[in-house]
Amino acid sequence: MLTVSFLKAAVIAGTPLLFATLGEIITEKAGNLNLGVEGMMLMGAVIGFQAGYYSGNPLLAVAGAALAGAFGALIFAFLTVSLRANQIVSGLALTIFGTGFSGFLGQGMVGFKMAENFNASFDALKIPILGDIPIIGEILFNQDILVYSAFITAIILGIYLYRTGKGLNLRAVGENPAAADAASIRITRYKYIHILFGGALCGLGGAYLSLVHVPVWQENITAGRGWIAVALVIFAAWNPYKAIFGAFLFGGLDIIGFRLQGTGVSISQYIFDMVPYIATIVILVIVSMKKDRKNAPPKGLGEPYFREER
Amino acid sequence: MQFRVIKKGEISQKKYTLITLTAIFSALVTSGLFLALLGLNPLEVYLAMVKGAFGTTYRLEQTIVKSIPLVVTSLGIAIAFKMKFWNIGAEGQIMMGAFGASYFALQYPDMSRPLLLVIMMVAAFVGGAIWGLIPAFFKAKWATNETIVTLMMNYVALKWITYLQYGPWKDPNALGFPKIANFTENAILPKIFGVHIGWIIALILVVLIHVFLKHSKKGFEISVLGESYNTARYAGINISKTILIAMLLSGGICGLVGMLQVAGVSKTLSVEISGGVGYTAIITTWLAALKAPWIVIVSFLFAALIQGSSFIQTAFGISAASALLLEAMILFFVLGSEFFTRYRVVLEYKLPFKKKEES
Numbered sequence: 001m002l003t004v005s006f007l008k009a010a011v012i013a014g015t016p017l018l019f020a021t022l023g024e025i026i027t028e029k030a031g032n033l034n035l036g037v038e039g040m041m042l043m044g045a046v047i048g049f050q051a052g053y054y055s056g057n058p059l060l061a062v063a064g065a066a067l068a069g070a071f072g073a074l075i076f077a078f079l080t081v082s083l084r085a086n087q088i089v090s091g092l093a094l095t096i097f098g099t100g101f102s103g104f105l106g107q108g109m110v111g112f113k114m115a116e117n118f119n120a121s122f123d124a125l126k127i128p129i130l131g132d133i134p135i136i137g138e139i140l141f142n143q144d145i146l147v148y149s150a151f152i153t154a155i156i157l158g159i160y161l162y163r164t165g166k167g168l169n170l171r172a173v174g175e176n177p178a179a180a181d182a183a184s185i186r187i188t189r190y191k192y193i194h195i196l197f198g199g200a201l202c203g204l205g206g207a208y209l210s211l212v213h214v215p216v217w218q219e220n221i222t223a224g225r226g227w228i229a230v231a232l233v234i235f236a237a238w239n240p241y242k243a244i245f246g247a248f249l250f251g252g253l254d255i256i257g258f259r260l261q262g263t264g265v266s267i268s269q270y271i272f273d274m275v276p277y278i279a280t281i282v283i284l285v286i287v288s289m290k291k292d293r294k295n296a297p298p299k300g301l302g303e304p305y306f307r308e309e310r
Numbered sequence: 311m312q313f314r315v316i317k318k319g320e321i322s323q324k325k326y327t328l329i330t331l332t333a334i335f336s337a338l339v340t341s342g343l344f345l346a347l348l349g350l351n352p353l354e355v356y357l358a359m360v361k362g363a364f365g366t367t368y369r370l371e372q373t374i375v376k377s378i379p380l381v382v383t384s385l386g387i388a389i390a391f392k393m394k395f396w397n398i399g400a401e402g403q404i405m406m407g408a409f410g411a412s413y414f415a416l417q418y419p420d421m422s423r424p425l426l427l428v429i430m431m432v433a434a435f436v437g438g439a440i441w442g443l444i445p446a447f448f449k450a451k452w453a454t455n456e457t458i459v460t461l462m463m464n465y466v467a468l469k470w471i472t473y474l475q476y477g478p479w480k481d482p483n484a485l486g487f488p489k490i491a492n493f494t495e496n497a498i499l500p501k502i503f504g505v506h507i508g509w510i511i512a513l514i515l516v517v518l519i520h521v522f523l524k525h526s527k528k529g530f531e532i533s534v535l536g537e538s539y540n541t542a543r544y545a546g547i548n549i550s551k552t553i554l555i556a557m558l559l560s561g562g563i564c565g566l567v568g569m570l571q572v573a574g575v576s577k578t579l580s581v582e583i584s585g586g587v588g589y590t591a592i593i594t595t596w597l598a599a600l601k602a603p604w605i606v607i608v609s610f611l612f613a614a615l616i617q618g619s620s621f622i623q624t625a626f627g628i629s630a631a632s633a634l635l636l637e638a639m640i641l642f643f644v645l646g647s648e649f650f651t652r653y654r655v656v657l658e659y660k661l662p663f664k665k666k667e668e669s
């Protein structure tokens with residue numbers, strides 16, 4: 001039963017990645033490349049942890065984390081949409097800001113642990129019927145509420161992007177803002193709403209780490225997961241459904257070293273710790289090797305839109 | 311009444327500087343408000359930072375020691391950024407450079423000092439260059455996104471140094487404490503005017519890189535490629551070669567920083583060897599508009615900010631992370647201010663179409 005428990009743990013380790021990847025997909029679909037995912041995750045992680053620690057209310061913790069992520073995204077949106085600043089450097093600045101923000105607020109909290117009864121609200125909830133399917137039920141349908149929320153978010157976003165008028169408008173904004181503008185789509189409003197929503201999801205991803213996955217505060221708790229999420233967006237070809245698979249694959253890579261430790265493999269843990277990062281590079285290279293139009297990024301990605309410069 | 315944004319023509323250097331300075335000032339004011347919210351007197355804190363950075367000869371020396379890696383790393387990053395190759399892997403390139411230098415320092419502790427130091431510099435350059443060439447190769451060959459690859463390689467380098475420090479390179483004489491042995495005197499950079507000679511190397515590099523970017527053919531090709539891929543292609547520039555050469559230099563120079571840090575500051579290799587320099591240098595490079603002379607000034611001011619904030623950490627109990635926050639604030643404001651160098655906002659009282667009729 002080692003493999004079932006391993007896959008179940010992979011889903012848990014992949015959940016913060018899934019939230020963040022979905023957030024970045026929705027941001028990039030609006031035509032903005034926000035490299036501040038790592039920063040927004042850290043902001044969500046620290047605010048979620050503090051709200052949870054001091055209030056003991058899981059709902060408040062999760063809401064606070066989402067708001068913190070959205071706040072980070074607001075800075076980015078104001079700079080890149082309203083002031084048309086360079087998106088890459090603005091995103092990097094946001095990551096540096098988020099790192100400082102979480103270091104500053106989490107200064108005296110390193111090693112703090114969540115209360116027992118707080119953790120209880122994130123215990124696994126078995127879904128009736130589905131949870132009884134052998135193997136798959138245990139892996140996918142006997143998880144905590146945030147894992148389910150991540151699944152559901154992915155599915156809703158998929159439907160939104162590919163099956164609704166608003167989703168079509170959003171894709172138009174990202175692909176060809178001038179044409180979308182001519183079709184009287186409110187470019188600025190679309191960009192702001194989706195960048196902020198994307199930031200909120202990144203904040204949730206960070207909070208999943210600090211509230212459920214680790215539940216002890218540590219500095220730089222995300223350890224580069226935000227960047228892995230940015231890479232997963234490319235891996236998933238901007239498709240929310242594929243993001244589910246990508247996130248859980250990387251969740252598995254994240255914990256494989258730790259798991260193998262117990263089985264007597266005599267390779268240093270630090271070498272295994274490299275695996276998710278090297279795998280990210282390998283996957284990016286493979287994706288870029290076979291470029292086709294279906295997996296291409298939104299055409300307007302990274303370019304500021306200014307009506308009078310068409 | 312409505313706001314309208316109008317594109318401006320080219321603005322003078324003087325105006326540009328003025329707008330940037332206003333942005334930095336606004337960043338300080340905003341951060342000051344934040345400090346006031348924490349119940350601190352912002353003026354007192356800023357004054358303490360200045361004192362912490364320049365107050366005594368020792369502190370001034372420390373500020374200079376901290377600006378050396380920033381200057382050199384920024385030079386390396388500037389070469390890549392000029393090409394719009396977003397090398398955010400300086401942190402890893404520094405670590406691999408430090409690894410290369412440390413290998414020789416630990417293996418040949420009895421070699422003559424000048425020879426050993428030169429070999430360490432070469433090894434550091436090679437270490438950083440390899441770390442820079444890997445993403446450059448993927449970029450040149452398959453247009454792989456370099457931002458993520460360079461960043462992932464930072465983590466690989468960090469884990470590699472961690473592995474060495476806790477594993478094969480652990481000092482057996484350190485009573486079980488996970489640290490790498492200190493270098494012998496032969497592997498330590500000499501000092502001139504109280505600061506290790508890295509400052510002379512940094513200033514020489516500033517001149518060399520400035521000439522390279524401004525006045526050499528390759529430097530010109532790098533900036534053409536940065537401006538427009540298609541122009542570069544039509545002009546017959548060998549794009550793959552240009553990317554590889556630029557990243558060889560960029561990574562190599564960042565790698566050299568690793569040597570300066572192990573041989574000049576920490577006198578051994580550790581996981582903290584880079585300490586975020588690779589990320590801070592991204593900010594300094596951008597604020598200096600990729601210009602080598604400005605890099606010296608901006609890096610020195612940022613080193614003062616870092617040195618000053620480590621001082622206020624003890625004086626006011628403010629987290630060292632405040633330096634990061636202040637750096638990010640300054641970058642936010644300067645990024646935003648660039649809008650005002652390119653556009654003008656006007657308030658219109660009449661409807662736009664009426665105005666057209668009049669004119």
